[in-house]
């Protein structure tokens with residue numbers, strides 16, 4: 239069996255979900271997956287980005303990260319999505335990416351992709367779980383296989399105990415409140431493990 243191909247597709251304005259994506263990448267490489275970290279297309283006007291120095295700095299930080307395309311979804315055995323909450327829902331940038339998958343969805347190319355999701359919010363109960371579940375709704379329409387962390391590892395409790403997917407609170411200074419690094423890494427490894435079972439079964 240070849241390596242599991244993992245796409246880590248995220249949106250981030252101020253760097254949190256980018257950091258979650260990078261931790262997931264680290265863990266995935268550790269277990270021998272082939273990994274692509276990809277951002278979705280930014281849709282916000284330049285003026286909005288420039289009005290927030292933290293956002294502007296993050297755009298610069300991630301300038302070399304490739305933009306996700308539907309070819310990346312076709313390539314991947316598994317995909318981990320990461321998006322900040324926007325009023326309890328996924329960011330419009332991530333939604334726009336999902337909305338361009340109609341073509342490959344119609345060709346059945348999203349069937350049996352193993353997917354998992356992460357999120358962040360400004361408040362501990364600010365919509366993380368709802369955001370992850372909103373993303374999973376679209377995944378159900380894809381015919382994807384949703385790999386949730388559940389309570390399968392101690393790291394999930396340390397991270398605040400979100401069984402839907404790792405999520406984190408970001409304080410006023412942009413710092414992560416909970417210690418989620420190990421939970422992200424566990425989620426990434428678990429997603430790859432489940433994808434490897436599916437991949438093996440297809441051979």
Ligand SMILES: Cc1cc2nc3c(=O)[nH]c(=O)nc-3n(C[C@H](O)[C@H](O)[C@H](O)COP(=O)(O)O)c2cc1C
Nearest residue numbers: 250251252253254255322323325358359360361364
């Ligand atoms: C338009 C908008 C709506 C938001 N809605 C919420 C919300 O409902 N609850 C919450 O806790 N945080 C909310 N936030 C805060 C973001 O979720 C937070 O800035 C984000 O998780 C940080 O992730 P990032 O650094 O990857 O951009 C909102 C932010 C924006 C810009």
